[in-house]
Amino acid sequence: MKKLGLIVNPIAGLGGRVGLKGTDGIDVIKKALDFGAAPSSPARAIEALCVIKRLGLEFELVTYPAEMGADEAREGGLKARTIGNIISGKTTAEDTKRAAKEMLVENVDLILVAGGDGTMADAIEAIDMSVPILGVPTGVKMHSAVFANTPEAAGEVAVRFLRDGLPLREAEVMDIDEDAYRQNRLSAKLKGFAKVPYEPTMVQATKEGSTGYELADQKAIARWIFELMEKGRTYILGPGTTTRAVAEELGIYDSTLLGVDIIRDYKMVAKDVNEKQILQAIEGKPATIIVSPIGRQGFVLGRGNQQISPKVVKKVGKENILVIATLQKLSSTPTLKVDTGDAKLDEVFRGYIKVITGYHQSRMVKVI
Amino acid sequence: MRYQQARWADDERLEPLVFELSKAKRTGYTLPPKAPSESNIPNKLIRTELELPELSEPEVVRHYTRLSQMNYGIDSGFYPLGSCTMKYNPKICEELAALETASCIHPYQDENTVQGALELMYKLEQYLAEIAGVARVCLHPSAGAHGEFLGMLLTRAYHRSRGKERNEVIVPDSAHGTNFASAAMAGFDVVVAPSNSRGRVDLEALRKAVSKRTAALMLTNPNTLGLFEDEILKIAETVHKVGGLLYYDGANLNGILGKTRPGDMGFDIVHFNLHKTFSTPHGGGGPGAGPIGVTKKLEKFLPVPTVEYDKKRKRYYLDYRRPQSVGKIKSFYGNFGVLVKAYAYILLMGASGLQEATEAAVLNANYIMRKLRDVDGFEIKFDMSGPCKHEVVFSAEPMNKNYGVKAHFVAKRLLDYGIHAPTYYFPPIVPEALMIEPTETETKEELDRFIEAMREIAEEAKSHPDKLLAAPTATAIGRLDEAKASREPILSWKMYRKMAK
Numbered sequence: 001m002k003k004l005g006l007i008v009n010p011i012a013g014l015g016g017r018v019g020l021k022g023t024d025g026i027d028v029i030k031k032a033l034d035f036g037a038a039p040s041s042p043a044r045a046i047e048a049l050c051v052i053k054r055l056g057l058e059f060e061l062v063t064y065p066a067e068m069g070a071d072e073a074r075e076g077g078l079k080a081r082t083i084g085n086i087i088s089g090k091t092t093a094e095d096t097k098r099a100a101k102e103m104l105v106e107n108v109d110l111i112l113v114a115g116g117d118g119t120m121a122d123a124i125e126a127i128d129m130s131v132p133i134l135g136v137p138t139g140v141k142m143h144s145a146v147f148a149n150t151p152e153a154a155g156e157v158a159v160r161f162l163r164d165g166l167p168l169r170e171a172e173v174m175d176i177d178e179d180a181y182r183q184n185r186l187s188a189k190l191k192g193f194a195k196v197p198y199e200p201t202m203v204q205a206t207k208e209g210s211t212g213y214e215l216a217d218q219k220a221i222a223r224w225i226f227e228l229m230e231k232g233r234t235y236i237l238g239p240g241t242t243t244r245a246v247a248e249e250l251g252i253y254d255s256t257l258l259g260v261d262i263i264r265d266y267k268m269v270a271k272d273v274n275e276k277q278i279l280q281a282i283e284g285k286p287a288t289i290i291v292s293p294i295g296r297q298g299f300v301l302g303r304g305n306q307q308i309s310p311k312v313v314k315k316v317g318k319e320n321i322l323v324i325a326t327l328q329k330l331s332s333t334p335t336l337k338v339d340t341g342d343a344k345l346d347e348v349f350r351g352y353i354k355v356i357t358g359y360h361q362s363r364m365v366k367v368i
Numbered sequence: 369m370r371y372q373q374a375r376w377a378d379d380e381r382l383e384p385l386v387f388e389l390s391k392a393k394r395t396g397y398t399l400p401p402k403a404p405s406e407s408n409i410p411n412k413l414i415r416t417e418l419e420l421p422e423l424s425e426p427e428v429v430r431h432y433t434r435l436s437q438m439n440y441g442i443d444s445g446f447y448p449l450g451s452c453t454m455k456y457n458p459k460i461c462e463e464l465a466a467l468e469t470a471s472c473i474h475p476y477q478d479e480n481t482v483q484g485a486l487e488l489m490y491k492l493e494q495y496l497a498e499i500a501g502v503a504r505v506c507l508h509p510s511a512g513a514h515g516e517f518l519g520m521l522l523t524r525a526y527h528r529s530r531g532k533e534r535n536e537v538i539v540p541d542s543a544h545g546t547n548f549a550s551a552a553m554a555g556f557d558v559v560v561a562p563s564n565s566r567g568r569v570d571l572e573a574l575r576k577a578v579s580k581r582t583a584a585l586m587l588t589n590p591n592t593l594g595l596f597e598d599e600i601l602k603i604a605e606t607v608h609k610v611g612g613l614l615y616y617d618g619a620n621l622n623g624i625l626g627k628t629r630p631g632d633m634g635f636d637i638v639h640f641n642l643h644k645t646f647s648t649p650h651g652g653g654g655p656g657a658g659p660i661g662v663t664k665k666l667e668k669f670l671p672v673p674t675v676e677y678d679k680k681r682k683r684y685y686l687d688y689r690r691p692q693s694v695g696k697i698k699s700f701y702g703n704f705g706v707l708v709k710a711y712a713y714i715l716l717m718g719a720s721g722l723q724e725a726t727e728a729a730v731l732n733a734n735y736i737m738r739k740l741r742d743v744d745g746f747e748i749k750f751d752m753s754g755p756c757k758h759e760v761v762f763s764a765e766p767m768n769k770n771y772g773v774k775a776h777f778v779a780k781r782l783l784d785y786g787i788h789a790p791t792y793y794f795p796p797i798v799p800e801a802l803m804i805e806p807t808e809t810e811t812k813e814e815l816d817r818f819i820e821a822m823r824e825i826a827e828e829a830k831s832h833p834d835k836l837l838a839a840p841t842a843t844a845i846g847r848l849d850e851a852k853a854s855r856e857p858i859l860s861w862k863m864y865r866k867m868a869k
Contacts, residue, residue: 352576354559360552363541363560364573 002059002110002162005103005131006049006080007123009096009115010067012041012139013306035274040341041138042072044151045114047343048136049076051155057163062106064099067091072114093122101126110197112158114138120146121175121191132168132195134158137339141304145171146196149368150339150346161197169198217326218242220359222249225290225322234282235263236316238291238305242324246290260307275309282315289313289321293329293336293355300349300367302339310342318348324356327363336367369817371786374437375844382844383434387861390421396428438844440788441651446814450759450791450803451544451592453622453644454651455729458716461647461709470708475700479685486684489701490675492711493659499722500616500638501631502661506670507702512619513546514697515639515658516586518671519615520554521694522637522662523584525669526613529692534583534612540569542592542795544619556583563797567593567750574606582612589616589633590623590757592795593750594733594805604634613637613666618658621645622807623730623757626723636663646710657706668692673701728808729758732815736760736804739819745771745826749798759805763798773829773836775800780847781828783840785821 014032053076061080063069066088073080084102086095096115100123103111110132113123116139127133135147136154148154160166173191222245229235237243239258247255252268255261259272262281270281281287289308293300300323301308313321325333338349352364376383423431441447447454465471473482493505509515520537527534537551538559551558561577564570568591578585585607589597597603607614616635622645630638642657643650650656662670672693673686686701717725737760741748745767748760764775779789779802791803806815828836840846858864 352562352570352573354577357560360557361548361560362557364562364570364577366562366573 002057003106003108004052004059004061004158004162005106005108005111006045006061006063006069006073007096007099007103007111007113007115007119008042008045008064008067008069008072009113009119009138010039010042010091012115012119013044014039014041015140035276041114042067042075044138044341045069045072045136046075047151048112048114048148048155048158049073049078051152052159053077055156055159057159059162062103062108064095064102068095068099093118096122097125100124103127104131110134110158110161112136112154114151116140116142117144117173117175117191120144120173120194124173124192124194127194129170129193129195132161132197134161134197137303140306143174144191144194146173146194149337150343152343157197157199160199166197166199168195170194171196215245217328217358218245219249220361221324221326221356222246224356224359224361225324226250228322229266230286231265232286233264234269234285234287236278236282236287236289236308236312237261237263238289238308240292240294240304242292242326242329243290246324258304260305273307275307275312278307278309278312279315282312287316287320289316290324291321292324293333298333298336300336300338302337302341302346306341310340310345313340313345322356323353323365325365327357330355330357330363330365334365336365338367369786371784371842373440373786373843374434376434376438377844382438383431385861385864386421386423386428386431389423389427389431392422394422394424394427396423396425442649442809445786445788446806446810446818447788448790448804448806448818449788450594450761450794450805451619452650452791453619453641453758453805453807454788455622455644455647455807456809457647457649457709458713460716461712462649464712465705465708471705473704475704480683483684485704486675486686488711489704489707490677490684492707492714493675495711495714496640496659497661499625499629500618500621500640500661501629502635502638503664504667504670504674505640505659505661506674507657507659507707508671508698509658509660510698510703511654511656512639512641512643512658513550515641515660516546516550516615516617517553518658518660518694518697519586519637519639520550520556520584521697522660522666522669523613523615524554524556525692525694526666527583529669532611534581536579536581537583538574538577538585538607538612540587540591542567542797543586543588544592544617547586547588547617551584551586561585563593563750565751567591567595568597568599569603571599571602571606574603578606578610578612580610582607582610584613584615584637586615586617587635588618588620589630590620590759592620592803593761593798594620594623594756594759594803595750596623596757600633608634615639619644620758622726623759625726626719627726631661631663636666637661642706642710647713648706648709655703655706657703657710659702669694671695671697675701725808726758729806730755732806732808732810733758733760733804735812735815736806736819740822743823743826745773745829746802746822758807759803761795761798762802762804764800764802767826767829768800771829771833773833775802777836777839778802778822778825778829781825781836781839782821784842785817786842787818787821 014037015028061078063073063080064084065082065086068086070082096119112134114136120135136151137147148157170193173194175191225246226249244255250266256272261268262270291300294303338346340346349367352366354362355365356362442454442456489507496505509518535557536559537556538561539547540561542563548558559577561573562570604614613636614634616630616638618639618641638661640659642648669692672690673688676687677684734755737756740746746762747766749763764778767773775792779792782789793801
């Protein structure tokens, strides 16, 4: 019988909802909890496990105690054999590393790791390509190419790998320097490689930044957005260089590259905001969200901009979301993805959406 | 047959410019005596030196003959330039257009003195309307893109007359570049709709793209991949349902002429390229003609003047009294010489002849498709389970991947076989695209010669890629700096002299 390992980082993703750019370090966790963040990683891990349960595969699930897997397995309706020890409520990176090492000894066929880039980097420290691994996306930033597009997709890929066998490919595991990231510098480090079941429509590729020759198109997009802007309307400007060009067209040169800013009447009214602040800013007022997909991965919502939460999106309304991307970016990102954490809401976005690609120019692009 | 283009040159340069051949006092012309009216011109406005080249008549004739020998056209050989429909231009059409009664009339002449010209335009309009299945045609646009632009102006006038401002025009990603430009130039926002895996408009994307903002969908059918949009009725329904118009780009009309009609497919505005489908010469910037046909509901917006027939007085006349017209789009009534050639072509072919031409054009394209689709190096990217229409798009991606030979090297190498290059790198949705449109003009022997050339080139890509990279070598001029002429244009002798200084 095939063996599936499961490691859940229960605190992954905690920072995203409140506008922090990751969840490394005790201080950040405390700050996140102070901001009112509720852990979402376990719930998303359960979504993946529910799919596995539904697909009815015969296998043995090996996991770590309590919130690092055993609780989630129980919630997902799966029987699991628990190994190792943790101090519940106080798990750290060390626990992830130890769990991965012990799964290796258990000779599992695949390890599902629920977390973000940091979790993945910890896990592969021990594994180093000796066992295939697949990420369940529950973190804030997921730059590594080891994550499935959604928790459900992770469940499905896991089952298909164990049952039918999928080809394996080497994928980069990236981690970004969270301190630099909080100061608006995107400095991604290659942490190592993992072997990942290859299923191109369900497993994400690595992030590709915008390149120099896109600048003209970014300016053209920015100009049109500028013309579309209405007085009295609140604009929620997502992260990225394409959205930064919009801010610059307005004469705002200190926008947050990796965070969300609020613009009203052509002026920045709040900088680097979290979910709560966005909700306050748009309360009872007409608002528009302006976002650009992450290059290559194609995520429009749910990666790198979790502050724009399902609550925010629902309040603003789907018709008031402007997705902007240069043709160069779209050429390496042929389909878009949405993973807000609210499966029902994600469903609303599926199919074709209009993406603004230039001055008075847009393109229908598929969200899968 | 081996090809070697003439090359009139010394070591350094090709045939000199006509100004450089000039020798003082060696005139080949006689000026008429001074007219009495000329004595009224003030002295300070009279030039004593004209700086015209001075050559004898044989020198002039030889100069231009040599230049023509270093040129290439449909009269020299096969010209499979995709989507351009480079068919043979019958000489009788040229002769008719050159008749004094056609070439020496002036648009300011009194209507009574140009009844024949008006009749020709009136009848040509009617023929085109019948061919396309529309109510009325306007012959004014002097080029394809000019016609597109008029189509967009009509679209705006139509929506305005209904009290609606509609600001979006949908264009498929396989469309001709001019479509995007024409819509944008007329002030519309352009929404690009992707193709599906069959190379046709993706209906799901189109359904999401249309809205109350949709002014029109611009579509070419057969499309730029040479494929018939077989879901055209559903496409038309989708656009019409939201109140949008359907615009037909006539670039590929040669694939369906006499077989089906854009009007019957649901198109509201239909564009023609007389210089493609109706065999008037083109290339080198014109002159062309891009008439626009419309359904009944759009007729009142057509440009002024229209050519009308007064049954009582049995005479043709120009009608400017059209209050809802978009106005004038050209000084006069179209490129008349081109209209004469197209009219002659239609009469020459007759209805059955036009149908036969379409059949031959489609058959020729399919023959090439079948013969080349399995050649190592080329492939067809979209579904080709059925036949193509008048053109076929190959991808040289395998050749590029396996042997590092790109599509444009294939195009250049074809020149060495005495064959004009196909359209390459278009449409952009096909990587390493080679777009081939043989037209009905070519014989099976000529097609076989082309197919053999393509096979040899594919073989060469494997065995002697270096040879390919050096092509063309059998032409008057080898590899050119392709961007230089655009970046540093020298368009006249004056400019040339200035540059030389």
